[in-house]
Amino acid sequence: MVSAEDAAAAGATTASLFTPGKLPLAVAIIVTSGCIIAWMLQARAGAAMYLRRIPALDAVTNAVGRSTEMGRPVLFIAGIQDMDNIQTVAGITVLSHVAKTTAEYDATIEVPTSRSLVMEAAREAVRGSYQAAGRFDAYNADAIRYITDEQFGFVASVSGQMVREKPAACFYMGCFFAESLILAETGNSIGAIQIAGTAESSQLPFFVAACDYTLIGEEFMAASAYLSGAPDQIGSLKGQDAAKVIVATLILLGVVLATIAALNVPQSEAVSRVLESVKGALGS
């Protein structure tokens, strides 16, 4: 026989193992990750995957080629946040592809950073890319340098460098705030091809207005997979799309239920109760 106290103690132990309020978030992560992994495995097994063209990423080669022809450097900025920000990591993954292209085209790449750790990560990425391209002799560690953690100090330094050296191509890939427009407008004034990518939705309009190409949110996150062309990475993008279909379906279902609840029909009360219980489960 299990006593009430034992049952309560067992319940308390179970409760301490997992944070109950986070269950909906855990389910969402598991479903999303499941979709992505399933499509990755399908792609690895050889399933055909269609991927729409992303003009901003197709323009990378042209931008680097233009820099080579003009004898001017390529400027790459991986945002102003540290390596604990996923956008910075995504920016570094794009940098590795851009650096490989600059190595192949014999262009020079300049990477000013606003965090020391980002400088180290960027050096590793660029060094690896130059090695992969068989151009390790052309790798210059001093071209990837630390400026300052101070937001506007960094912008002042990079803007000055842009005006003096007039890079032919500017890449802004990472987390940006108010400095986004100052950088992009300076790049525009010197006639550089500009490709930007960020997941900061408040900065997207500035990049769209001032840059030639902009990777909007998820396109930026997909850039590394797109540029690599590796089947399993492309599969992850398809998995992401599948998760998006699920999210869209749930939103539509929510809209229909909310509409029924708002209408004065016999089912309204029951639907309202269902919606309230869902809201309660989601903790809103």
Added chain:
Amino acid sequence: MMRIVAMAIASIAGLVMLLSPFFPDLESVGAQSSEIFNVIAAIAFILGAGSLVKVNLSRIGRRDAGWGYALVTLLCFAITLIVGLGKIGVPPNPQFAATPWAGEKDAAGSAFAWIYEFVLTPITSTMFALLAFYVASAAFRAFRAKNREAMLLLGTAFIVLLGRTFAGVWLTGGLPEWASGLRLENLSMFIMQVFNTAGNRAIIIGIALGVTATSLRILLGIDRSWMGAGGGSA
């Protein structure tokens, strides 16, 4: 071998950070991972400062374009470092009055606080103020009515801009109650709350899914391009 170690550290640390919000037992491990990151970032700062000094010294040595700015940078770096480390002008700490240098480096009245308040803050405010002119020039280009979409953008921007100023109230405030939805301030609010919010949320949902996919690719070691090699893949 180094790459495998780096990948293993990234995967394990990432997994712990992912699981820590869900399992109370892992919360402390997650917090520790953040502390380890801060320690590594502090060590990396020495490398950053070294890079700053090296690059600027070589620019001065080569007399590159703008080498004077490099000189100013190094001078400012040295002065701030000496003032900060030397705690120049720092008032004594009342708790440890007998101990020299016990006061906070940025306490009111210290030279470091003076540099921050009267040098750094005005300079950064000046850079921030430049943004207004950049917004104007970017808006001028973006709102040029060159095609149908640009005209739509221009019209929307015009409504939102007017609706958020007194001009909007002044221009359409006289509309009768039954047509109050057409008042510029109400139209502006409608555009921001319905169209703008809907578009923004769509972008945010896409970003959230993109972050999940990117994190998974890195955690599973499928995307190794952050370690270089131009898109190394498993």
